[in-house]
Structure formats: structure tokens, C-alpha cells
Amino acid sequence: MAWMLLLSLCASGQDASGAVYITDTTGFISSLPVNKEVLHSTIVGVGWANVLDTYLSPYNYKGTDIRIQRESQRMTTLWGGRVSNQVLIDVNAAFTKNHARNLKEYAGGIRYSQGWFYNFGKGNVVNPVERSRSRFNVAAGLAASAYLGGIYIDRNGNNPAQAKADLMIDVSAMATYDMVIARHHYLWRYQVSAPLLGIAFSPAYGQSYYEMFDLKHRDHNVCFGYIGNMPSMRHRLTLDIPIRRYTIRLGYVAQFNQSTFNHLKYHTYTHDFVLGFNKYLYRK
Amino acid sequence: MMKNILRLFVCCFVLLVFHACVKEDHYDNSKQGNYEALWRIMNEHYCFFDYKKEQLGVDWDEVHTRYASQVNEGMNNVQLFEVLCNMLAELQDGHVNLSAAFDFGRNWSFYEDYPENYNDSIAKLYLGHNYMIASGLKYVIFDDNIGYVRCETFEDGIGNGNVSSMLNVLSSCNGLIIDVRGNGGGQLTNAEKLASHFTNESILVGYVSHKTGKGRNDFSTPQAVYLDPATDGIRWQKPVVVLTNRAVYSAANDFVKCMKLCPNVTIMGDRTGGGSGMPFNSELPNGWTVRYSAVIFYDKDMQHTEFGIDPDVSLSLSGADILQKKDTYIEKARVFLSEK
Numbered sequence: 001m002a003w004m005l006l007l008s009l010c011a012s013g014q015d016a017s018g019a020v021y022i023t024d025t026t027g028f029i030s031s032l033p034v035n036k037e038v039l040h041s042t043i044v045g046v047g048w049a050n051v052l053d054t055y056l057s058p059y060n061y062k063g064t065d066i067r068i069q070r071e072s073q074r075m076t077t078l079w080g081g082r083v084s085n086q087v088l089i090d091v092n093a094a095f096t097k098n099h100a101r102n103l104k105e106y107a108g109g110i111r112y113s114q115g116w117f118y119n120f121g122k123g124n125v126v127n128p129v130e131r132s133r134s135r136f137n138v139a140a141g142l143a144a145s146a147y148l149g150g151i152y153i154d155r156n157g158n159n160p161a162q163a164k165a166d167l168m169i170d171v172s173a174m175a176t177y178d179m180v181i182a183r184h185h186y187l188w189r190y191q192v193s194a195p196l197l198g199i200a201f202s203p204a205y206g207q208s209y210y211e212m213f214d215l216k217h218r219d220h221n222v223c224f225g226y227i228g229n230m231p232s233m234r235h236r237l238t239l240d241i242p243i244r245r246y247t248i249r250l251g252y253v254a255q256f257n258q259s260t261f262n263h264l265k266y267h268t269y270t271h272d273f274v275l276g277f278n279k280y281l282y283r284k
Numbered sequence: 285m286m287k288n289i290l291r292l293f294v295c296c297f298v299l300l301v302f303h304a305c306v307k308e309d310h311y312d313n314s315k316q317g318n319y320e321a322l323w324r325i326m327n328e329h330y331c332f333f334d335y336k337k338e339q340l341g342v343d344w345d346e347v348h349t350r351y352a353s354q355v356n357e358g359m360n361n362v363q364l365f366e367v368l369c370n371m372l373a374e375l376q377d378g379h380v381n382l383s384a385a386f387d388f389g390r391n392w393s394f395y396e397d398y399p400e401n402y403n404d405s406i407a408k409l410y411l412g413h414n415y416m417i418a419s420g421l422k423y424v425i426f427d428d429n430i431g432y433v434r435c436e437t438f439e440d441g442i443g444n445g446n447v448s449s450m451l452n453v454l455s456s457c458n459g460l461i462i463d464v465r466g467n468g469g470g471q472l473t474n475a476e477k478l479a480s481h482f483t484n485e486s487i488l489v490g491y492v493s494h495k496t497g498k499g500r501n502d503f504s505t506p507q508a509v510y511l512d513p514a515t516d517g518i519r520w521q522k523p524v525v526v527l528t529n530r531a532v533y534s535a536a537n538d539f540v541k542c543m544k545l546c547p548n549v550t551i552m553g554d555r556t557g558g559g560s561g562m563p564f565n566s567e568l569p570n571g572w573t574v575r576y577s578a579v580i581f582y583d584k585d586m587q588h589t590e591f592g593i594d595p596d597v598s599l600s601l602s603g604a605d606i607l608q609k610k611d612t613y614i615e616k617a618r619v620f621l622s623e624k
Binding site for chain 1: 304305306307308309311313321325329331385472473492494495496497498502504507509562563564565566567569570571573575578579
């Protein structure tokens, strides 16, 4: 906790412009309508990745992962103002090698998701420090997400790369805990998401991209995805630390994306330690 | 009650997700493990087992038994490589290779066991020094007003603009020789792009079928493949001769398959080398790379061209012509086109 206290010494409770600012962690104008405040956060991270795609290789490739996430959250007026909205853009790139360390594989992609969460009790997961009457808040809901990415392996042949794409309905839940130390608020956030059902792209077991894109031959390339053949989970645990009128965000992002379509096995496991900042802005 | 249901749902969800881990298959980086991995990769992905059994009597299960006894942990990597390559050579497939840092395992009997029927030094005399090059296609006009195009590979990108420009230069010729001898293939799209300038209508040139699962007989329903005429640029309307030898392989074999169905085209020379399977790559636990035929390309009659395509007119390079620094193939083609 010592480092948290040290960081808190920098925290400012007061805005120079006047009394409308709250004096503690997030520095937001609490008198404004709750659905007008938007939490923006950006985090970058680095960690490690484990990639398997049996269309390319029967073995795991392991290496470094880098990740950027851009998130915005706000409360809406839906369901008596109990529903919050989250937009999350998640980009990652992994640089990996095989067991023998003689072949490289590059994997990456971008996921865009837009989710709606019901905030339970009197909670508010968007700005729980200033808007919630509870230290512990929980919300759960559904998100529509779209992913576009690919994997490239640096050897020749007619299967040097694999495209990844899906459109999914995700089930997601998040929780926040407002930890107060020396009158300063440190906000823990945890979110877990998992694809529930949707559609995903996959070549057939031994189908070439030449057949798909040059000859326009299709063979079960749009697959129905559900938790049974896409048993995936995405976790994010962060800690918001207030420093003056800003808040830095530290955390850990773990993603376990998996699928088995057309007898092809795929997984990308990533663990990233992230650092970023967040800020509340007023939306007119 | 609702809370309990919710808890139960969450528990089931988490259990399902964590029980459903999608993992790599167990691998063993021992000599025996690499041998088994190679046999299994081929067993699950190779597309010509039935055909090779019919043509060569290759029984892949029997091959496993026979070669497994030759692998032991005391052997070095070079010895293991040799055993693995010998096992793969049973398939007599030029698209089946094993690559290590110190060697490239192959079976090139499709052309090494036959007369080459091509003399590079003599063929160069026909091109001279003032030939033109359009994206790898070397071409010249002979004195008898026959155009000659030397196509050594389909690795280089070929665009409609390249082909049309070349055909425009050659447009005054009475006929055209396309010499693909020694062309070991490249990109199918390049081969088809070139062939598309020699037809005015869409032609059924074959069928394609890929593996749909690990079983040796798991194949997709063959789907028709058409050669569509080039929509941009020039389409050649005069007689064409395509020169072939045993080293015409893979995409070049496909080119010959397409050209044989085009009007005004005569295939002259030796049977092609074949190679009708589209190769994919995989790897062994020790990092060696294996290439194998994964997708079958049939001809229009649903017949394999894995072991080559017969010419319309058979030719052999004559020893007497070689002594006179003449290429029998080119000379015969010139006479053939002049008489058309």
C-alpha cells in the first residue's frame, strides 16, 4: 500500500476554477446529469501470448503480446437509468515462435464491442466513487462484438496465413470496488466477457484460400459459434489511481480466445500488464 | 431462489469454459516422436492416398510399420532425416518435401528419371540478345514470323497488362510458341491469367476437392473450375503451340491442362511432370518443415493429372539437332505453325 499512499500525495482535491469539482479521486462534476458523464480510458500493455491454429501448424507458438484498449462508458436513461453503455476497442499483436524457435508467427487483430449493462442495486459502475451509494457495484449485460484479425507464419506455401473474423453476442459482467485509503479512492474494476453466440469465419479443414477467394468456392466458411465451439473468456482487472485531476490505470488483461470450427483448432491466450489513464468528460 | 439459479448458471458457465480448453495435440520431440508426428500429419492431411495406392500400391499403414522399425533414439538428425525422406518418397510426389537447415528432402523422379528434352544453351540461341521481357515472360519474333514466348516460371506476378502488351507486340505473327519446358510452377493465378488470353469463352477445365477432416476419405464434393476469358486486353486468336517436358510441374501442369482445352492450341513435347495437388505446409516438433499435397485438382473428366498430361504431339530432342545447335521442339513447332 505504500506506493498507493505515495501516489496519493500528488492527488489534488480541488480544481482551481471553483467549487463544482469534487475534491477526491476522479475530479468530476457530480451535479451534472449522470447520463451525460462519460468515462474514457486508454491502456497499453505488454505481456505474453500463446497461439495455436492447426490450419497453420499443429503446435503452440509462444512469444510477446502487445495490446491497446480504448474504452468509453456512460450511464444511459434506459430502465430507469440503471443501464450503462460500454464501447471497447481492443487491439493486440503477438510475435511468437514455435517450440524449436526456428519459425515465427505473427498474430493480431482488432475487436470492437458495444455493450449494455444492467447496474444492480443502487450501484453505478461508470463512476462508482461519486455516483454510487455502495462501495461494491456489479453490472451485467450483453455486448455485440466484431473481430477482424489474422495469423501469419513466415514460411512459404499455400497456407501461410489464416484470417480471423467473427460477429458475436457476448455475455459480460463487471464489478467495481471503491477502496478508500487515507481518504483517497482507489477503484478496482473487474470485467469478464465471453462469447455467447454468433457467426465466425473459418476455412474448411484443408480448404485453400485460393478456392475461397479466387474460385469463390464456399464450404461451411461461415460457422455458427456458441459457447460449445468458442469457449472463450476475456478478463480485465484494473486499479484506478487518482493523481491530481487525472487518474492512471494499472491492470492485467487476460484473454482466452478459442474455437474449433471445421475440425480446426484455434486458441490465442494472452496475458498483458497494462498501464494507462482515464478521465471523465461531459457529453452535451 | 433466483440467486441460487444465477449462481448455478455462473458455475456451469465457468466450468464449461475451463473444461473446453482447445489445446495442441501432445507432441514428443524425440526421434520416434518426430517420426510419428510426420506420419500423422501426412495421414491426416495428404490428399492422394487412394490414388497412390491404386497407382503405386502405397499402403500408408504398412509404410508406418516398415519405417518405424528404422527409427531409434541413438540415430543422429541426418540419419533420422534420411529415414523420414525415404518414407515420404514412397508417395512419389514432387510436392512432398521435408526441410531442415541442412537438407531439402524431395522426390523429383517425375523429371529426373526421364530425358530432359530441353537444352538451355540452345534455347538461349533462339532468344538471342534482343528479346523482350514482360513480367518474366521472355519473347521474340523469329524470322519466319512465328512468335516465341519463354515462360520459365509462374512465380512472377503476371498481369493482364503484361500479357496484352506482349501479345500486341506479337500480333503480326502467324502463330505463337509458348515454351514452358522446365517450368516448375508458381502461382496458379498467374498460370490461369496467362491462359485466359487464349479463350473467348468460359471453359470447364476441371474440378477441385479439399480435405474436410482427418479421415483419409474426408473430401469435399468436387466443385467445377472454369477458365474465364480475359476481360481486359488482347485475346489471341491464331494458332498456338505449347512446348512441354517432364519438368513441367504444379502450376505449369495446370497451365497445360487449361491450354489443352483452349481453341487453336496444340500441346507438343513430352508428358508433363504432373503435381496436381496444391501443397500446404506443416512442421514437426523439432522444427523441420513438411510440405504435402493437400487439395486435389482434377481435369474436366474428373481424372487425376498428378502424374502428368500427355501432349497432343509427342516429341523428343534429337541428338543430331543438338549437334547442330538446334532445338527439335522449337523447330517442329515452327513447321507445325507454318503449315497451319
